[in-house]
Amino acid sequence: MLTVGSIDAMQFLGQQLADAARPGDTIALSGDLGAGKSTLARAILTALGFAGEVPSPTFALILPYDPPEVRIPVIHADFYRLDGAMELEELGLDAGDPALLIAEWPERVGGLAGQNTLQLRITGSDASERRIDAQPGQNWQARWQQIAGRWS
Template identity: 40%
Template sequence: MRRTIPDPDAMHAFGQEMAAVLRAGDLMVLTGPLGAGKTTFTRGLGEGLRVRGAVTSPTFVLARTHPSTVGGPPLVHVDAYRLASAMELDDLDIDFARSIVVVEWGRGLLDGITESWLDVEIERPLGASQADPAEDPSDERGAGEIGTDETVALDLPEPRTVTVTAHGPRWQAGLGDLGPA
């Protein structure tokens, strides 16, 4: 499945929509550059699953569990950016079987975890956002200068292309009603 998501509100809504097809034991791997919308998507997913707590990037804690407020499975949100191997991910002791798990930056770290998962790839255009020095730690200009044309251009919403690829027997029948929009 491939969709064009026009802005952050639509990315959030897409996460809410995806929540309707997920159940305990489901795993999603989110891939995309900094600022692509991975956490915005996960925030919408959490709202759709009706979990407790604000869904924020778990960059510094690596994994954050959000219990359901309606008796459903918890949402486990993982940021695997700083993990070097599947073994380090396993050390987080995540209950994959009874949770819905979203792993940002997890491509290549989940071999053997489960036989079914969803790959969600979010692509950003090479537009105004590419000028954001805060997104590029190798850029010596720092966080950008307020008032420059670059900063003004960053306020414009840019569409993202989201590709969801299903793997394994859980997804053999497809993603249900989540066809292209």
């Protein structure tokens, strides 16, 4: 569990996640409305080199980012408007080259798990502090331990 006490700290976490991320990974972001999922997703994309405005994919569902605008291919997805795993299959996220998937609201499609998945649940009772609980898949365990060690 990490405690993130400011926007700057959330951006620092985004930098750490971006440095650790690889094509084919999934970073699944859960939490209530306003918890900071989109803020963390934007921080990851910015740390990967994206210089523009990062819109929320709530209505588009998925927004792809490709080199050279980012260091590695990324798909930023927001599953809030979906209702189940069948709708996820219709998006065709398994097709094409491997990319880093940053997924908001994974619980809306039955959750995302696997050895390449880092599940992060963001909670907080006020605007100044967020708690981040992680469930790293096998391939994320050492990377997450290194990130979490910087917060101790």
